[in-house]
Amino acid sequence: MHLISRAVWSLVGSLAYFGATVANAAGVVDMGVVFPRINETYALTDWFPVVFAVQNTELAKNLRFSISSFVRSGPDLNGGLAGGDAIHKLQNVNYTSDPYLVYHYLKIVDEGPYELFASVIWASCDERGEQPLFLGNSTNLVVRFNVKKDGQKVDLVAATAAEGQSCPEQGFGLNVTDKTLEVSPTLDSRLNGTCAVLASPSPTTTGNPCRVRIDADADASMSAALHTALCKGLNPPSDCPKENAAAHQLVVAGVASLATAFGAISFLLASFM
Template sequence: MHLLSRAIWSLVGSLAYFGAAAVNAAGVVEVGIVFPRTNQTYAPTDKFPIVFAVQNAKLAKNLRLSISSFVRNGPDLRGGVANSDAKHDLTYANYTSDPYLVYHYLNLNAEGPYELFSTTIWASCDESRDEVVFLGNSTNLVVRFDVKNGGQNVDLVAATADEDKTCPAQGFAINVTDQTREVRETLDDRVSGTCAVLASSSPTPTANPCRVKIDSAATASMSAALQAALCKGPNPPADCPKENSAAHQLVVAGVASIGAAFGAIGFLLAYSM
């Protein structure tokens, strides 16, 4: 097995506010794919953002959300994109702002159809037994899009600017009450903590991740975090500051502060036989 001479990276992070805005119904948590959008065609890029949002985030505190995703491509959508697997574990996320964005970047330079497949795992209270336990739930979301020369350039500000855009198929909603229960550790189940009590799902609330707007300040912060992380990687870009320069020291300090706000930042290296 040999380490590839080039690193195929995936920057994973979280963005608490920083220019994202949305308004939604009280009591309903929405989870969805903000970008890419279904049936859109984008120009090839090695910095393609995959962006998820949690709206009404303060109510998601006890849902133990975890978002996993991967991307397929090829004529029959059976080929996997290298290092496209990502997981955003929000079990202990500090939902200080709303909406709460999580994202990562992929290298999508090859033309053709693509499919983003995501699974969100979440928990609620199961009060059907003598003891309250966690009830596991999962929801799958799929977004199909194309990458082609001449397609629209990736622009999160422009893509999320339409206030009237709706995309309910790119998200789902959870009707949460203001009540919680405590789950005790048992011999059969070692998981304990606070669970959220759900409200009736009838009528089923509708999600709209396209309601989330991302402004230029947010995209600038995301780009800065990406560049800083790449410069600390094994194959830094040519435009990175010199190792011993004062500017580089500022970048390193910036990575530390950005890391606190954005969550985990890491690289996935590709190996081949």
């Protein structure tokens, strides 16, 4: 298990999405990258969205998902990070809809090849001892794409609108049983709570995040969250409410330097568990 122990600065968010209904295999939680798509070429845009989705959320609530991701650039993917790292901790999320979108935005200013690398961590029940414990596991998702001036416009609604889209390489499935156990703190671990029993601790099926549709309302909600965050930053857009004009000047200088270095509005996220 790859535990996340450092704080990361990025613009992140999540969205309870009330869009189109998604049919799922019974007992399978689907996790994956909705956007960008493998081998697609996108036009330059002010803020580039990275979107994940959890499907069959009723079964996901005890899996304690955490997503750590970054986008790297350059001909050999050695040109540095675009926007820094992002961490989404979902272990305390109240999944109020299905699917559930998790997203952040990046500043991508140069043309060229890019790679999104995401490490998804989850916890299930370890029943091997006298009492159940949390068993951590992880898998990696890689999405390579390109950015060019004449590429397709970044449009989440259009990109996800067509029926029958499939991208199993951008996601995975976990076969969750109907059994849960209660984990109590031990001398070695303070973790406690409900754990889910999986048919296998590792992914047993491919996923299909590309069947998730992002409708106009969901897209507008994400854009509004981005605008609100930018209005609280160091260089707010001109159309921000006036009350934000003075507030953004109070940001600590050290935080400002980090936000500038990573090219993103910053939120501090603590460790995984």
